[in-house]
Structure formats: structure tokens, C-alpha cells
Amino acid sequence: MTEEHLSEKVALVTGSTRGIGRAIAEELAKAGATVVISARREKDVAETVSQLRTEGFRALGSACDVRSYEEVASLMKFIADEAPGLDILVNNAGVGLFGHISELTPESWNQVIETNLTGVFNCAHAAIPLLKERGGGAIINISSLAGKNAFRGGTAYNASKFGLEGLSEAMMLDLRYENIKVAYVMPGSVATDFAGRAPGDGDDWRLSSKDVADAVMVILAQDHRALTSRIELRPFQPPQKK
Numbered sequence: 001m002t003e004e005h006l007s008e009k010v011a012l013v014t015g016s017t018r019g020i021g022r023a024i025a026e027e028l029a030k031a032g033a034t035v036v037i038s039a040r041r042e043k044d045v046a047e048t049v050s051q052l053r054t055e056g057f058r059a060l061g062s063a064c065d066v067r068s069y070e071e072v073a074s075l076m077k078f079i080a081d082e083a084p085g086l087d088i089l090v091n092n093a094g095v096g097l098f099g100h101i102s103e104l105t106p107e108s109w110n111q112v113i114e115t116n117l118t119g120v121f122n123c124a125h126a127a128i129p130l131l132k133e134r135g136g137g138a139i140i141n142i143s144s145l146a147g148k149n150a151f152r153g154g155t156a157y158n159a160s161k162f163g164l165e166g167l168s169e170a171m172m173l174d175l176r177y178e179n180i181k182v183a184y185v186m187p188g189s190v191a192t193d194f195a196g197r198a199p200g201d202g203d204d205w206r207l208s209s210k211d212v213a214d215a216v217m218v219i220l221a222q223d224h225r226a227l228t229s230r231i232e233l234r235p236f237q238p239p240q241k242k
């Protein structure tokens with residue numbers, strides 16, 4: 001799949017109303033793909049679709065909580081009904097809830113694992129029949145460097161992203177001969193409002209959402225023979241520890 005071929009492609013990006021997912025949807029749209037916007041908040045989905053269309057891109061959207069298999073199945077039905085099919089799934093939706101293990105509530109644990117890990121399983125599982133109908137495609141998961149480096153207060157988030165690495169790699173082995181490429185991107189700190197932080201001054205060293213989107217586009221631009229199955233993307237010059 002090369003970039004110039006994306007004009008015939010349909011791409012679903014979960015969590016694409018802001019941040020990294022939004023940037024990925026914009027880069028896919030610029031490369032000619034029809035993008036399917038999705039997140040939990042219906043109003044944000046409608047606004048994002050409308051903005052992309054105003055800019056001349058092909059976009060459609062439907063709200064979906066990736067934690068619910070039922071909602072994910074409805075999203076796939078929406079795509080099957082409203083688009084020519086599905087070629088690319090970017091599993092980007094994610095949440096970060098942090099805190100000492102003793103203070104992390106079971107509800108917070110569940111929210112992180114169900115969104116960042118089960119949500120990816122739900123979307124991939126429900127998307128595979130659509131991808132196969134089109135002769136194959138790509139599934140790209142947005143993981144994190146927190147998927148290989150644990151940190152204090154990261155029990156739920158680290159577990160979700162370490163788990164996502166295993167899920168991605170096993171899925172890659174399951175799907176390669178069905179002509180579906182599976183890859184994952186592990187960014188370091190990105191300037192978004194993830195986990196309630198407001199991007200602002202002093203963010204210059206962080207990655208931008210577009211940096212992550214560019215990594216996704218690199219994977220999609222590769223020749224059919226080749227698969228970059230994992231990209232570690234780190235800020236080049238984070239503040240030095242004294």
C-alpha cells in the first residue's frame with residue numbers, strides 16, 4: 001500500500017476527535033483516504049467530520065465507545081453501509097489514569113485496561129471481516145514507550161500498553177497470511193491534552209501529534225513485501241536530568 005494509493009482506501013481512526021488520532025485522520029485524508037472519525041462524544045465527532053469536509057476531505061463519522069463490543073459492531077455496520085468497505089484501522093483511542101497502586105481504584109484500572117487493551121481487541125476483531133472483504137489491509141495500534149518502560153504510578157497504563165505489544169505481535173502473526181499488516185507505534189511524550197494535561201509553554205521538546213501521524217504514514221507507504229511492525233518514536237532532546 002503506497003501513499004498515492006490511499007485515494008481508494010477507507011481508514012477508521014478511533015479516538016480521532018483530538019490529539020494524535022485527529023492528526024492521523026488529517027494525514028490520511030490529505031493522502032486521499034476516506035476517513036471514518038470516531039470517539040465517545042457524538043458532538044465532537046460531528047464537528048470533526050464537518051471541519052474535514054469543509055477542508056475538502058472525504059470524511060464520515062459515528063460515535064463509539066471502544067470498550068463496548070456492541071458499539072464497535074455497530075460502528076463496523078455503519079462503515080459497511082456508508083463506505084465502500086474498510087482498508088485501514090488505526091487503534092488510537094486511549095486513556096491515562098495514573099496513581100500509586102494503593103490509590104488506584106478498580107474502576108480506574110478497568111477503564112484503562114478496557115479502553116487501551118480490550119478496545120483494541122474489540123475493534124480489530126470486528127474489523128477483520130471487513131478488511132478481508134477488501135482483500136486485506138492494515139491495522140496500526142498506537143501504543144507508547146510506556147509499553148516497554150514501567151514508571152511509578154503507571155500500573156494500569158503500563159499494563160495496558162505492555163499488553164498491547166503482545167496483542168499486536170500475536171495479531172501480526174495471525175493475520176499476515178490473510179494479507180493484513182499489523183504494526184504498532186510507541187511514542188514518547190506527545191504535546192496533547194492526554195490525561196487532563198493542557199499543552200502549553202515548555203512543550204517544545206515533546207513530540208507533536210503530526211510526528212506520530214507521520215510514523216503511521218511511513219508504515220502505510222511501505223511496499224507490499226515489507227512490514228515495519230514496530231516504531232519507537234521518542235523526543236530527540238527531552239530536558240536533561242541534572
Ligand SMILES: NC(=O)c1ccc[n+]([C@@H]2O[C@H](COP(=O)([O-])OP(=O)(O)OC[C@H]3O[C@@H](n4cnc5c(N)ncnc54)[C@H](OP(=O)(O)O)[C@@H]3O)[C@@H](O)[C@H]2O)c1
Nearest residue numbers: 015017019020039040041065066093094144189190192194
Ligand atoms: N500524549 C502522549 O504523550 C502519548 C504518548 C504515547 C502514547 N499515547 C497514546 O496515544 C493515543 C492518543 O492519545 P492522545 O494524547 O491523542 O489523547 P487525547 O488527546 O486525550 O485523545 C484521546 C482520544 O480518544 C478518545 N477516547 C477516549 N476514550 C475512548 C473510548 N473509550 N472509546 C472511544 N474513544 C475514546 C477521545 O475522545 P472521547 O473522550 O470523546 O471519547 C479522544 O478523541 C492513546 O492511545 C495514548 O495512550 C499518547
